[in-house]
Amino acid sequence: MPRDRRDYFYRKAKVEGYRSRAAFKLKQINERFNIIRKGDTVVDLGAAPGGWLQVAKELSGGTVAGVDLLPIEKIEGVETIKGDIRLDTTVDKIKELIQRGSKKEGADAVICDAAPNLSGNWSYDHARSIDLATSALECARKILKPRGRFVVKVFQGDMFPDFMNKVRRSFVKVQAFSPEASRKQSAEIYVIGKQLLPEAVKPGGEYIVTIENVGAGGDGIARVNDFVVFVKGAEKGETLKIRIRHVKPNFAFGERIE
Incomplete structure (x- = not known):
């Protein structure tokens, strides 16, 4: 492994035709946790520029959709939606796309590699990361089918344990994972949730x-x-x-x- 992992994965992405080095993070996550399976319907939240969409399409071969506030350059076989995942109108568009593309009642997997624009103030950036990840979790609960799977990036910090507990209230199995492709100095970590719990009852209710x-x-x-x-x-x-x-x-x- 070259000393500078960032350069290694950046060059590797260029050689293999991926839009971002983050593509290898999803590959490594999937090798470990089998989040995306053949024939799955996958929704990528905060998908621009599209590196995770490329990998999701390779792994699934099924219906894959990307959502972002920014436009996403076309990827063959991938649908895109320009919208805010916090809005019901965007959630409705995602559901319509899933139904139209796969005839399923929900997505098999929801993934999110989104991060806030960094200000340099760590406490502020951490809080915004948690807020973004929480929005992704709420959106995932609305569009995942029962037993669905979820992956989201978040920055570690004092609010991280509370966020993990939120995910635990929504999924049977929850783990945190740092893929090799993440920069060594990065505070990012990925939270993986498997087997979405039903809305009918709540733990502690x-x-x-x-x-x-x-x-x-x-x-x-x-x-x-x-x-x-x-x-x-x-x-x-x-x-x-x-x-x-x-x-x-x-x-x-x-x-x-x-």
Whole structure:
């Protein structure tokens, strides 16, 4: 490896025809976490200039869309949207594109390598990075299908643990990863979320439920917004207040609140 990793990946991107050196970050993330799979519908948020779109199309071969405030130069087989991911109008355009292109109800993977324009004030830049990543997370929740996957770049700092907890409330598996292609001195890190959790119930949420049945393991079975919740020690016909402890893609576990 040459001493200057930045130069190495910059030159490699030029040789292999990628629009940015960041293309290799996505390749390395995907090798480790298998975020994008053959036939997937993929949405790239903050996609300009398009390096991640190029890789996403190679990996998926399916419907790939890029969204950015800036125009994105055309990439064969890739759809682009000019818009703000914080706006419902943009989210609606993304959903329409997914439905039109893949006939799916949501994206399989949402990726985001966006970063704020740096001011040189680290606290300010970190806060803006967290804000941008949070907007990407909120957008991803609206356009991902159940069990969908998510990758977002964020700058490390004092707000990072809280952001990780937000992602953990939305996905079954959450990890942070720094690919080799990131600059050695960079504070950027990528947060990977796998298996999007349903909107029906929230971890830590409190609900009043009626136990409809008792499962083979002896746990009471209730429903919250038609979502199955298991409650330990509850009896059929009992109405009680519960707090959600864990949420899985198809069911949740709750505990009685005395």
